[in-house]
Amino acid sequence: MAADRTRLRNDMLIASTLVVAGVAIAVLSLHAINAAPPQEMAQATQPLQTTPSPEPQQTAPAESKPGGERPTTPAPQPARPDADAQKAGARPALPPAPAEKTAPPIEKK
Template identity: 55%
Template sequence: MTGQNNKRNLKLDLTIACTLFAAGVLVSVMSLAQIRAQSRMELAQATQPLQGTPSDDQTKTPAEAKPGGDRPTTPAPEPAR
């Protein structure tokens, strides 16, 4: 009786182990499929990077020099010694 009971327990344990293994493989395959589908969607929805517009400082021209205008108040740089 003990030998037949051991075979039955072994068969039940192997069935449970195979079922759990198959479930794990199934979950892994479904997860990988979902990850691949999401990366394809992100790839399909990608937009061109935004290009910044040049600042207004670059397009401005320097002011015209007017004779007799105000002089700058900052002192002139001194020569190196």
């Protein structure tokens, strides 16, 4: 019985020490945050300069209109080179798509 009380007292001492240490670390961290001078945020005052691209700019997609009409701009090109480029040795950016897998039809009971 006395051993249980001693063990409980030791466990409570360790637990309370850990709680006090956690609170002390939190207080010191908050003090360090408040003690630092406020930092200023940088703000851009001029527009960013972009380098000219060698390709011509594509047109922006048309805005959608209420009523369900879709934009009329061309769709993006697939990630595969055309047939002439493949003959010349260009490799596609994506691997070939896997073949579809079909299962036998499910029999009705």
